[in-house]
Amino acid sequence: MTRTDLAIIGAGPAGMSAASTAREAGLSVLLIDEQPEPGGQIWRAIERNASTRPEALAFLGPDYADGAARADRFRASGANYWPSSMVWHLDCPEEGDKTLLVAWDGVTRQVQARTVLIATGAMERPVPVPGWTLPGVMTIGAAQTVLKSSGLYPEAPLVLAGSGPLLLLFAAQCHAAGIPVAAVLDTTPSGAMLRGLPYLPKALFGWRSLLKGRRLMRVLAQSGIPVYRQVEGLEALGAERVEHVRFRSGGKAVKLEATTLLLHEGVVPNPQLTRLIGCEHRWDRAQRCFHPVLSDRGETSVPGVFVAGDGGGIGGAIAAENAGRIAALEIAEDFGAVNRPSGDIEIVKARDNRRAQMAVRPLLDAMYPPPAWIGKLDGDVPVCRCEEVSARAVRGAAADGAPGPNQAKAFLRAGMGPCQGRMCGLTVTEILADAHGKEPDAIGYYRIRPPIKPVTVGELAALDGAD
Amino acid sequence: MFRRLPDPRARPVHFTFEGEALTAHSGDSVAAALLGAGIGHSRTTPKSGTARAPYCMMGVCFECLIEIDGVPNRQGCLVEVRDGMAVRRQQGAPGLPEDLAGEGGQ
């Protein structure tokens, strides 16, 4: 059994920054992360690249390179760090410490924490287009990850499809690294600028992000990569793996060859831990996903459990770092580890920094609206990849009386496979909401049960409460 | 399906896939190592037997499930490839380990 003042789950921007801040205030900190190295998804493999592959830092861009200093600061903070470890249960009784159960090297380690910060970040929104289960269809984030961590890139012809900043960033990174891109299929509906206009004044507080966005668009425009606009009806075609993509653009049907199709329709909070502890969530219409409801302090509706970073609402790395800092300072103040006035000044600074980052979100949400077609899905397209449950079957469950995703899950096994609903959760909620003519808030989400990722019987049995 | 940017400092890692000797780079996850080696699909589904390959590479989709050193259904994107690893395609649902007698007698 390990005891700590603050247990942090996730070693991305929010988690690392919270750990460093809480350590400076003198708290005992345990940071648990699934990856072997700190950095999260955004700064994946940052330490290895900084020390052995500096050329990668060049084409991945300055924002990526910035991660090296963050990892150094975290390493020097004195926080207890468990890499390659997976939190599979978090229990939050009304009184007393929280319990974390952590799978590590074949056993379960038990942690008692006075407070918990969930910093598990975001995942890419699953994009259930026909053919999305074919080998060769991946997310843009997946390709970016293997590019960062292994210098691997997809063979030509490579097609990118979707909408939003990560699509632009990855296209620019490919261009800088000399990786050929056959086509970019932009699924953004027409009138992005017009939709964004009302949000522009407020977004100007985040002018640095806006400039970055402009720069990326310019890189794409000058790259010579063919861009298809207002793409609809995207399909991946192929027998054993993807061979072609088919879509409509500007009213015309187009079919292109593709060895790899990379999809991206924005990112959404990774919901498993906040759902597991049953804290309150609300549907965000603009981003078409659920967010845990957080106080100004970053605390969930479960007292003593905080969320920082994209897991609480999408804001990007700098916003996440500041949210991590805010939560850590608030927790330190609760423990009396920081003097109110100085701590409060730091909190105000971090809030201002975070606000500047968040200022561009409404503009981005308006310019790159998340796909509305997902809720309208029907037919054979698999929505649950693990259990191979089609959109039609989900509609059938709704017709048979399933009021929400939990009854649908019981009827269909959707969400019962190894990914435990990560890939189908939002889609099933959206389809049921459409079928019942209700808002997703009224439909709800899968009840998430432990373990939040599969653990072996042996790991469960080896509950290490005594060491 | 994937190519690798030149990396003169990379340390090679030797492992097997379905008994065949393959080389990866130190620091690769097993899933990345297979992509780099041109392996088209890493598992088939338990329900319909359809071929699948990694989708998210960040531990959420479970499409990279693979058998590593006799242990089935491991997330290939979260395990670092090591010298001498024996990796096998995850064919549908796992069965029992092969050394039933040995395990049963512990």
Add this chain to the structure above:
Amino acid sequence: MARSSDVIVVGGGLVGAAVAYGLAREGASVTILDEGDVAFRASRGNFGLVWVQGKGDGLPDYADWTRRSKDLYQGFADGMLEHNGCDIELKQEGGLSLCLGEDDYSETEASIHRMHNQPGVGENDRRMIGADDVREMVPIIGPEVSGASYSPHDGHVNPLYLLRSLHAAAQQLGARYVSGAKTLSIAKDGDGFRTETEAGIFRSGKLVIAAGIANKWLAPMVGLDIPVRPDRGHILITERMQPVLPTLLVNARQTADGTINFGNSHEEAGYDTSINPAKLAEIAGSIVRYFPILKNVRVVRTWSALRVMAPDGFPIYRESETAPGAFSISCHSGVTLAAAHALDLAPSILNGGFNDRFAAFSPERFHVSPAA
């Protein structure tokens, strides 16, 4: 606006749905009032056994009733198929309750003898078998397994498909299903009843309360005292596997999908459905003792659910004497008894003589003094 039907069934779980299906089969117009998507929902947390062995120790009528349901099951499953139900994966090929070590074996053997000596319990077919014979049936048992009790009558279904099938069949026969209709109050209303719910007011001639644990506070509204309490059980579900458990066990069953369910734990924990890590570790530890070879199998889900337990563990069935036409139905074996609930108990609700027919299951049994 109040909507009326012959019978309202309060509760859309396995007990309520089975009764509603049975009523609809008899031609009654039925409305099922259910809670929302997230309820205590013992029906989604159960194990799927149609289990006979060991039941009825102390109450021969319960042994009879259980066997009656078991006998009705195949016809019940086929009947639902004719009414738009789905395949519930019924298998009645016998079941084992494994023993670990010699003491466990002799205690189980003694309990078989004890039940033998109770007239009417009818455990004739339950017998002990040695470890070697068990290994023939379940090759993956470990060396600590000392034997098992076996009954050819035991079986299992997929409880989720059973629930779905009951709902589909009841609705095909005209039953109306209303979700998000948590019951707030029940009152007599002329010849019938008026049920106020979160989804409005419903009227009916008769009323069946089959709301699991909630019978404890709903039944008093019709003058019945139903002393049920929650009994927490944990279940562990594995990833899909190739068939490795050819025989059904009381604490382990492999489903048609290939997942293995482990369970059969009991715990007093009030209404708390959280997971107790120590209990999980205990169950997992016992799995490793029963089946060492399953040590590396992955558990994808665990949960705890609340069994609906009477003080003596037997069902409680009663028509109200102060409000005739109102019935309270509760038991913890919603799967095993589903066939009897649909095909035998439901008709009795319509045909009268209910309290005579089910005298053995009256809650009066908890009110008599021990000396009487």
